[in-house]
Amino acid sequence: MSNSLVKKDIYIPQIEAVQQAAERISKVVIKTPLAPSFTYSKKYEANVFLKREDLQQVRSYKIRGAYNKISSLPKDELSKGVICASAGNHAQGVAFACNNLEAKGVIFMPITTPKQKVEQTRMFGGKWVEVILKGDTFDDSYKNAIKYGDKYNMVFIHPFDDEKVIEGQATIGLEILDQADGPIDYIFAPLGGGGLLAGLSSVFKQISPNTKIIGVEPEGAPSMSASLKIGKLIELKEIDRFVDGAAVQKVGSRNFEICKNFLDEMITVPEGKICQTILDLYNQDAIVVEPAGAMSITALDTFAEDIKGKNVVCVVSGSNNDITRTAEIKEKALLYAGxxxxxxxxxxxxxxxxxxxxxxxxxxxxxxxxxxxxxxxxxxxxxxxxxxxxxxxxxxxxxxxxxxxxxxxxxxxxxxxxxxxxxx
Known part of the structure; x- marks a missing residue:
């Protein structure tokens, strides 16, 4: 969609701001490979590429937005410390940034967060970060973090509904465009709170407007799909939290407005089908991904006829998967397959x-x-x-x-x- 058709009061990440973010995070963020996938290219008779954000230092793209936000804070604000709420990947990005910038950080995580993600967060944060397990859901942790931050006058680092965070995630778009040999026809990316897709779609619609942007949500947590369907931002009362990296009851307000204007299509994929993709990636390509990281690839068969002969990019968003969940993943895949x-x-x-x-x-x-x-x-x-x-x-x-x-x-x-x- 042309920028001229977008309401003027809506925040849209500008290319200059995204370029500044790319420069700001360049010392700590890996320029991840845009790797051709032989398996999926053959399966769909297309040129399928995987943007391997699972290979970041914190094993997800979340480090981009977190570091861009925290490193851009004025010194007087940074000295007071930062606080966030996260089910895992954003927490690790914030922890890494705090350790790197020597800034105090407090991270609230749901009690239900996989142990592996909690331990990784503590490891990346070192002595600079305190992890507090509070609440059964992300939304519970979020509310507790806001109260704590207000009490101690700390800057809250939102996992997705923040301009600097969105601009940090948008740097993936610049990288993809720089790495691609030719025009990209389709790009598939997962959506939880919407920070990644808001940033990604903004970059592509300004630089490569003919690229079709497809957002992918878990079927049990269709927060963006439900909001887009009625044309306004809503909060879901209940969601399936299996895809913990993309299970939110309400997407970001900035992200909703951007996606409403820039996304070509928003679809959902069943949790069991996501699990089968996780198993396939491991068995066929030795790639370990978490449920949210498998969603973009899971959506490909929905567009099998459309993408035939096209250049397609799937963002593999993260690989923070707890090995103790393997039995559950296999079970869900078998149930889905009948x-x-x-x-x-x-x-x-x-x-x-x-x-x-x-x-x-x-x-x-x-x-x-x-x-x-x-x-x-x-x-x-x-x-x-x-x-x-x-x-x-x-x-x-x-x-x-x-x-x-x-x-x-x-x-x-x-x-x-x-x-x-x-x-x-």
């Missing part, structure tokens, strides 16, 4: 019932991966929670038919989210 199914099975209270279930009900390629049973009464049937992994989604209907035929079918749990979350 390969993992849970049932309550009413087993007859007689010898040989389980043997019959295995011999007559399970298919040759079906595997029991979860079995929970406890005999607590003398009824004719005793319920068990059974998880079955299939080799092919087409095996599901025959499995259910055999369960019903041999009187082993009780209740299917995948379609009962409340009971499913309680039991599994």
């Amino acid at each position: 390969l993992k199914h849970y049932f309550i099975v009413p087993f007859p209270q007689r010898a040989g019932a389980l043997k019959q279930f295995v011999a007559k009900v399970l298919g040759p390629d079906d595997d029991i991966t979860h079995f929970e049973y406890s005999k607590k009464h003398h009824r004719e049937n005793g319920p068990a929670v059974v998880g079955i992994e299939l080799k092919d989604p087409k095996d599901f209907d025959p499995l259910v038919q055999r369960m019903k035929e041999y009187k082993f079918y009780g209740q299917y749990l995948n379609d009962n989210p409340d009971l499913f979350q309680f039991l599994i």
